[in-house]
Amino acid sequence: xxxxxxxxxxxxLLLLAGVVIVAFPFVWMILSSVKSLPDFFRFSFWPEKLDxxxxxxxxxxxxxxxxxxxxxxxxxxxxxxxxxxxxLIGYTLAKFQxxxxxxxxLLILSTMMIPTEMLVIPWFVMSSDxxxxxxxxxxLFPGIMEAFGxxxxxxxxxxxxxxxxxxxxxxxxxxxxxxxxxxxxQVKPALSALGILTFLGNWNAYLWxxxxxxxxxxxxxxxxxxxxxxxxxxxxxWNTIMGMSTLAVVPMIIVFLFFQRKIVEGIxxxxxxx
Amino acid sequence: MRQNGGQMGSGRLSMKxxxxxxxxxxxxxxxxxxxxxGIRIFPTIYAFFMSFSxxxxxxxxxxxxVRLFHDPVFWKSVLNTFLYLIITVPLxxxxxxxxxxxxxxxxxxxxxxxxxxxxxxxxxxxxxxxxWRLMYDSNIGVLNQILKTLHLPQQGWLSDPDQALLSVSxxxxxxxxxxxxxxxxxxxQGIPRQYYEAAEIDGASKWKTFWKITFPLLNPTILFxxxxxxxxxxxxxxxxVNLTGGSSGTIGGPLNSTSSIVVYMYKQGFRDFNMEYASAxxxxxxIMIMLITLIQLKLLNRNxxx
Numbered sequence: 001x002x003x004x005x006x007x008x009x010x011x012x013l014l015l016l017a018g019v020v021i022v023a024f025p026f027v028w029m030i031l032s033s034v035k036s037l038p039d040f041f042r043f044s045f046w047p048e049k050l051d052x053x054x055x056x057x058x059x060x061x062x063x064x065x066x067x068x069x070x071x072x073x074x075x076x077x078x079x080x081x082x083x084x085x086x087x088l089i090g091y092t093l094a095k096f097q098x099x100x101x102x103x104x105x106l107l108i109l110s111t112m113m114i115p116t117e118m119l120v121i122p123w124f125v126m127s128s129d130x131x132x133x134x135x136x137x138x139x140l141f142p143g144i145m146e147a148f149g150x151x152x153x154x155x156x157x158x159x160x161x162x163x164x165x166x167x168x169x170x171x172x173x174x175x176x177x178x179x180x181x182x183x184x185x186q187v188k189p190a191l192s193a194l195g196i197l198t199f200l201g202n203w204n205a206y207l208w209x210x211x212x213x214x215x216x217x218x219x220x221x222x223x224x225x226x227x228x229x230x231x232x233x234x235x236x237x238w239n240t241i242m243g244m245s246t247l248a249v250v251p252m253i254i255v256f257l258f259f260q261r262k263i264v265e266g267i268x269x270x271x272x273x274x
Numbered sequence: 275m276r277q278n279g280g281q282m283g284s285g286r287l288s289m290k291x292x293x294x295x296x297x298x299x300x301x302x303x304x305x306x307x308x309x310x311x312g313i314r315i316f317p318t319i320y321a322f323f324m325s326f327s328x329x330x331x332x333x334x335x336x337x338x339x340v341r342l343f344h345d346p347v348f349w350k351s352v353l354n355t356f357l358y359l360i361i362t363v364p365l366x367x368x369x370x371x372x373x374x375x376x377x378x379x380x381x382x383x384x385x386x387x388x389x390x391x392x393x394x395x396x397x398x399x400x401x402x403x404x405x406w407r408l409m410y411d412s413n414i415g416v417l418n419q420i421l422k423t424l425h426l427p428q429q430g431w432l433s434d435p436d437q438a439l440l441s442v443s444x445x446x447x448x449x450x451x452x453x454x455x456x457x458x459x460x461x462x463q464g465i466p467r468q469y470y471e472a473a474e475i476d477g478a479s480k481w482k483t484f485w486k487i488t489f490p491l492l493n494p495t496i497l498f499x500x501x502x503x504x505x506x507x508x509x510x511x512x513x514x515v516n517l518t519g520g521s522s523g524t525i526g527g528p529l530n531s532t533s534s535i536v537v538y539m540y541k542q543g544f545r546d547f548n549m550e551y552a553s554a555x556x557x558x559x560x561i562m563i564m565l566i567t568l569i570q571l572k573l574l575n576r577n578x579x580x
Contacts, residue, residue, distance in 0.1 A: 008380060015376045015383075019390045022448065026393065028416060029405040040414045089306045098296035104303060111314040113567050115509060117536050118556035121324065121549050122317030145309055175298045204398050206512040207536075211544055222400035222512075229404055230520030238408055245401035252397055260389055263396070267453070268460035 029249065033242035040238050054243035063216050064244060067224035073136060074209075074220060075202040078143045082198045083191055085145040090153025091179050095165060105154070112147040120211055127212055138212045139220065143202055149194050156190040157183060193266030196259070203252075221248055318560075325553035338554035348555065350530050351538040354439060358510050358534060361443045362450065363503040367496065369447065370454025375484075377455075378462050388459070395452035403516035406445045407432065410517070432517055435531040442517055442532050446510065454499050461495035462488070501570045505563055511536040535559050 032040070036051040058064045093105050123142055124133075132138035160183055168178045184191070209220045210227070219227065225244045229236060256263060328337035342348050377387050394402060409416050410431040418428040431441045465488065473483045514537050519525035525541060526533030533541075535555060543552030 011376050011379050012383070015373070015380070015387050018373060018376075019387065022394060022452075023390055025402060025405045025409065025448075026397075028409060029401075032405075032408060043414060043419050045416075085306055085309075088302055092299050092302040096295055096299035096302075097292065098299040101299075104307065107315070108306070108310050111310055113560075113564055114314060114318050115556070115559055115563050117509060117511075117539060118321050118553075118560050119314070119317045121543055121553050121556065122320040123313075124544075125320075125549070126317070142313055144313075145306060147310070147314075150306075175295075179302075200396060204400075206400060206515075207540075222398055225398075225404065226400045226516050226519075229516065236520070238414075241404050242408065245398075245404055248401045249397045253393065256393070256396055257389070260385075264388065264392070264456060267456055 026249070026253075029242050029245050033239060033246045035239055037237070037239060051239070054237075054239035055247075057237075057240055058243050058247065062228065062240075062244075063219075064224065064247070066217060067219050067221045068247075070136075070139075070218060071203060071221040074140050075199050077136075078140050078202045079195050079199045081144045082146060082149050083195055086149030086194060087153045087157070087184060087187065087191065088179060089145070089150045090155075091157045091183050093150070094154045094157035095160070095162070095183070108147050108150050110147075112151070116142075116207060120208055123208070124211055133212055134214045134218045136218075139209050139218070140202075142208060143198075143205075146198070149198065152190060152194055153187065156187040160186045189265070189269065192262055193269050196263050196266045321553045321556060324550050325557045327550050329548050329550045338551050341551065342554055342558070347530055347533065348538060351526070351533045351535050352558075354530075354532065355508055355510065355534045357439055358443060358446065359504055359507040361440070362446045362507050363500060366447045366450040366454050366503060367499055369451045370499070371458050371492075373451065373455045374458035374462055375488075377459060388456070391455050392452040394449045395456075399449070399512045400516050402449065403445065403513050406448075407517050410441055432523075432532075433528060435529045438518070438528060438531045442510075442514060445513060445517070446507070449513075450503065450506070454503070457495055457499055458492070461492050465491045497570070497573055501566060504566050508559065508562055508566075509536055510534045511540065515540075 031045075031047065033054055034050050034052060035044075035047040036053065039047055039051070042048070089108070093101060119142065127133045127138045132141065164186075165178055165182060168182050169175075173181070204222060205220070206222045206226070210223045213219050213223055216224070216227075225241065225248065228244065229241050323334070325338055326334040326336065328335055331337065373387070373391055377384055380387075408414075412418055412428065412430050412433050415431065417431065421428050430437055432438050469487050469491075470483065473487055478486070511534065514532050514534055515525050518527050518532050526537040536559070539552045539555040539559070542555060543549045
């Protein structure tokens with residue numbers, strides 16, 4: 001018993017060493033955001049004195065909160081459309097009998113193999129032709145639905161007993177209402193998993209938003225931070241960038257702490273199923 | 275209506291109901307089909323055609339592919355991409371598994387470890403890339419300051435062509451390990467307790483139990499994580515751009531030492547605006563990802579057969 005305890009302590013120590021390595025960049029980010037620029041060159045581990053000028057600068061001189069807003073708008077809309085469309089498609093493919101069902105499923109599934117990188121060029125040509133460049137629609141149209149979500153929802157919709165749906169039909173409920181009122185509540189865990197994954201994916205999306213936006217107004221948060229950092233001609237304003245990173249990361253961490261169980265379950269669920 | 279419904283409850287649909295059901299299904303699938311054809315399939319075909327047309331020339335030819343074949347920067351980017359894959363995938367799996375095993379072993383603070391190790395995976399890639407860039411900075415970065423305090427030689431990190439790719443890889447591993455850990459944890463929890471109890475009764479050592487029970491039963495998880503990791507590392511882009519781009523460096527630099535396939539595609543397509551050439555690069559990427567997917571399907575089928 002005693003021996004077991006010692007080995008447990010060793011495991012704890014190893015895990016704590018890992019925690020220090022993993023968490024250090026976050027600590028460093030927050031510390032650096034409250035340093036003054038000279039602090040960086042003087043190299044002091046702790047800031048000489050707390051300096052919030054970076055945050056003042058972010059609030060007053062940059063469009064940071066506009067980028068924040070853009071990211072929220074895009075991620076929320078895309079999450080909603082994915083939840084609706086993926087579940088409707090998944091439900092239809094799982095629960096309806098019609099010719100071409102298999103072909104349609106395989107067609108949708110096959111698009112999972114296509115890398116986004118291959119599509120951004122045609123999307124950009126398309127967006128230029130239709131005037132979608134630098135609009136919300138331009139940023140979000142490629143993500144309205146994802147094959148992965150369809151796959152996931154079809155798996156879970158298959159598990160709903162047919163009798164339940166037939167009973168609703170006998171009661172004279174319309175097909176659309178059956179999907180929304182009967183089927184949807186049955187797959188809530190899958191819906192929350194899909195919602196979380198879609199939101200995270202779009203919140204962090206970079207390649208397409210950086211291509212399709214051209215004015216500072218329309219940038220999403222990652223694009224805004226990235227272009228702010230790389231476009232400096234006078235050298236990198238490290239405290240400002242660390243301030244922006246902190247403002248981008250810390251609220252996400254807080255949200256994560258609240259929903260950590262759901263998020264962890266969601267990702268494990270899709271990982272195991274996928 | 276009621277009578278009809280009674281029949282339906284017995285599980286057989288009438289002919290009329292059958293067509294009605296099919297009509298509703300097509301109605302539900304109308305918009306999605308338009309989307310998947312218009313926003314996924316058609317652009318893919320478009321990209322293929324585009325890759326066979328050379329900018330400034332009429333008609334279709336293999337011109338872009340011939341040029342790719344003779345383009346040293348392209349080959350450098352392909353090589354780098356494979357290096358990212360070979361370096362990051364095994365390590366992120368190894369670390370993820372070790373951490374998951376550690377967390378499975380201890381009883382206290384599990385949730386704490388799980389949260390902290392998972393943080394890098396769910397936070398903004400761009401934001402954390404900039405933090406790493408600051409830490410790597412050869413003048414003001416904390417890593418060199420630590421080396422200095424320990425009286426060790428300072429390193430160039432991202433500014434040294436020999437170290438830049440490894441520096442980027444370290445960040446990629448740091449970021450992905452949280453994900454592999456989580457999936458391994460789910461995999462470990464899926465292994466029935468009885469197996470371990472039986473092993474204990476038989477007096478098997480911990481080491482033997484791991485290699486004879488845990489590891490083989492984790493095989494599907496390992497395969498899944500390898501495939502996901504491989505596909506993701508082939509698409510590495512955001513980290514490289516944010517670690518190396520800008521006024522103090524060039525994207526994929528120094529000397530293309532960190533450039534990946536996607537970075538090179540981005541530079542060709544959206545910096546030099548040679549989208550035809552960039553399309554050819556994405557076709558190469560597409561073929562690589564398709565091969566990995568097909569290998570995965572093959573391996574999975576074999577697992578089912580066994």
